[in-house]
Amino acid sequence: MADTTHSSLEEELAQLQEIATFDPPQEFAAKARVTTHEQPADPVAFWAEQARELEWIREPTRALDDSNPPFFTWFADGTLNASANCLDRHVAAGRGDRVAFHWHGEEGESREITYAWLLEQTQRAANALKALGVRKGDVVGIYLPMIPEVVVAMLACARIGAPHNVVFGGFSAESVRERMEFSEAKLLITADGARRKGKAAAVKATVDEVMPDLPCLVVRHVDNGAPMASKDAWWEEALQQAEAECPPEELDAEHPLFILYTSGSTAKPKGILHTTGGFLTQVGWTHKNVFDLRPDEDVYWCSADVGWVTGHSYIVYGPLLNGCTSVMYEGAPDYPHKGIWWELCARYGVTIFYTAPTAIRACIKWGADLVAEHDLSKLRLLGSVGEPINPKAWLWYWKVVGGGRCPIVDTWWQTETGAIMITTLPGAQHAKPGSAGTPLPGIDAAVLDDAGSEVEHGTQGLLALRKPWPSMLRTLYKEQERFVETYFSKWDDRTYLVGDASRRDADDGYFWVIGRIDDVINVSGHRMSTAEIESAIVSHPKVAEAAVIGQADEDTGQAIAAFVTLEGDLEGTGDLETEIREHVAQRIGKLARPKRMIWADDLPKTRSGKIMRRLLRDIAEGRALGDVTTLRDPTVMAQLEDKIKEAQAET
Numbered sequence: 001m002a003d004t005t006h007s008s009l010e011e012e013l014a015q016l017q018e019i020a021t022f023d024p025p026q027e028f029a030a031k032a033r034v035t036t037h038e039q040p041a042d043p044v045a046f047w048a049e050q051a052r053e054l055e056w057i058r059e060p061t062r063a064l065d066d067s068n069p070p071f072f073t074w075f076a077d078g079t080l081n082a083s084a085n086c087l088d089r090h091v092a093a094g095r096g097d098r099v100a101f102h103w104h105g106e107e108g109e110s111r112e113i114t115y116a117w118l119l120e121q122t123q124r125a126a127n128a129l130k131a132l133g134v135r136k137g138d139v140v141g142i143y144l145p146m147i148p149e150v151v152v153a154m155l156a157c158a159r160i161g162a163p164h165n166v167v168f169g170g171f172s173a174e175s176v177r178e179r180m181e182f183s184e185a186k187l188l189i190t191a192d193g194a195r196r197k198g199k200a201a202a203v204k205a206t207v208d209e210v211m212p213d214l215p216c217l218v219v220r221h222v223d224n225g226a227p228m229a230s231k232d233a234w235w236e237e238a239l240q241q242a243e244a245e246c247p248p249e250e251l252d253a254e255h256p257l258f259i260l261y262t263s264g265s266t267a268k269p270k271g272i273l274h275t276t277g278g279f280l281t282q283v284g285w286t287h288k289n290v291f292d293l294r295p296d297e298d299v300y301w302c303s304a305d306v307g308w309v310t311g312h313s314y315i316v317y318g319p320l321l322n323g324c325t326s327v328m329y330e331g332a333p334d335y336p337h338k339g340i341w342w343e344l345c346a347r348y349g350v351t352i353f354y355t356a357p358t359a360i361r362a363c364i365k366w367g368a369d370l371v372a373e374h375d376l377s378k379l380r381l382l383g384s385v386g387e388p389i390n391p392k393a394w395l396w397y398w399k400v401v402g403g404g405r406c407p408i409v410d411t412w413w414q415t416e417t418g419a420i421m422i423t424t425l426p427g428a429q430h431a432k433p434g435s436a437g438t439p440l441p442g443i444d445a446a447v448l449d450d451a452g453s454e455v456e457h458g459t460q461g462l463l464a465l466r467k468p469w470p471s472m473l474r475t476l477y478k479e480q481e482r483f484v485e486t487y488f489s490k491w492d493d494r495t496y497l498v499g500d501a502s503r504r505d506a507d508d509g510y511f512w513v514i515g516r517i518d519d520v521i522n523v524s525g526h527r528m529s530t531a532e533i534e535s536a537i538v539s540h541p542k543v544a545e546a547a548v549i550g551q552a553d554e555d556t557g558q559a560i561a562a563f564v565t566l567e568g569d570l571e572g573t574g575d576l577e578t579e580i581r582e583h584v585a586q587r588i589g590k591l592a593r594p595k596r597m598i599w600a601d602d603l604p605k606t607r608s609g610k611i612m613r614r615l616l617r618d619i620a621e622g623r624a625l626g627d628v629t630t631l632r633d634p635t636v637m638a639q640l641e642d643k644i645k646e647a648q649a650e651t
């Protein structure tokens, strides 16, 4: 019986592969918020119009100021407060009892977090921060698991104008230290411990090891007797002692809302700086229109972690601006069982579900039966983000999760863009599995050649954004020159270099985003810098040199492969490999551990000493080697090729 079901699903999916475009389902289109896709004649006026959706303390009189490129500002003479827009507004309108988050804990606990509760806690937390000496403009670090307190912490910072700097809970304490130092954070909001698949990790104790002097505000989450010093305070106590009321600070639209570190081409992460008015305008608009949101009816779930930009824009700010009800899950997608996501979708009646292709590929492996066991009939829209979604995963998502009735929005954007840029408006545009779609209204994206001319449709080129947009990064924190150099020096100071390769279709201009053009690897939708991983590996005492590449991987999109040269005549062993992997986990986080390690006596280098990663990628993926004559020592490649063949023969 089960066999027939499987083969018929496979047959159906094979037939679906013949379909190139999927029109918006009629029932969906009939009720959709947006039914036509048009580029406004005046994008600046378009965004000025959307900014009216926010509650301003002082209305801006002007939208874009582009007099000093590439330093663009939006709504600069307006003032507002992000937390007031996310909370006070809804409570004042009588929606205080509405659930903002159905929170579900790893061990099955649940909490119903209302807008009124969030507002109350946020005000107390804001006062607690002030009592701990945090002032407007001070950076506050946040290193918390997926618990409601992380939302409160972010909004409390926003309330007093202290930019938050959230670090993903999967990063190591060492990574947190680096990010706290770069941003000169005054305080870190963290937890005593974090739960992961039935185990609890000591967070506060680990943080203390690397940052003994940084004051911490600590949420008691696992009650593990975490060490506390006089510089530290417990969250619960600090909030209880704090005044209940904290009026929102009136902030300029260009006041920094947050810094979020992301990987770039060098080992040093980039501190992407976002400001308030423009960010909220575009995040609010895209969340409402790309997800066809009906705040009074929908139950929305974005399965990302708040530590990534997707969590900032589409778990916290977008959904709360729009006053919608979300699901927030603390745990892993396979804990306590591999059907937990679908169980939660059924339990809370999720209507809009937003996840990453890597998660969908994992679900495909676990089997369609785990999805079919649950009632997903309330779902009406699906979203994807983080990396290109391969057509096979798209079709499975459409058929198995969406039951063939839910449009899929494949949303292309970056930490730097702050909000969704290229996708399809689900009630207005057809979808093509694998293609993100077209630039949203008010966005000017193009595929350019090196000289800055648009390439012909069908030809691969460099993805570029040719007009400023409200939620764009304003700079790299404390690295102004690097900001200009990285994003606005390829062509001119108004054309933003995305860092992705892309091509467009001739018939409808749809964009296909192919992958990164720089030394950034995308593992399970997480951005990682090859240089950062290399520097972690090389910091191991037995390692002389390392080169890291991204290798195509069925499950994670790309996987990390490391070519490692050891000191002296040390031999590479299994134990040493484990040791180095563990070392990388400590330096950066588990997600940066290489999947494959290849011991190399030498690495292919140009005469000027640059490692030629292109050649390493070629041999790792079994391609014929191109020109090796520019190498200092061309025999290195032959040796490495033999190694790879040996390794492949062993597995």
Ligand code: 6R9
Residues within 6 Å of the ligand: 262, 308, 309, 310, 384, 385, 386, 387, 388, 389, 410, 411, 412, 413, 414, 415, 416, 436, 498, 499, 500, 513, 514, 515, 516, 522, 525, 526, 527
């Ligand atoms: C939101 C987010 C950004 C990079 C980006 C691109 C890749 C993201 C994508 C996609 C193809 C999509 N990317 N979404 N590629 N299709 N729908 O993921 O931000 O972590 O900064 O990563 O991810 O390569 O440049 P971030």
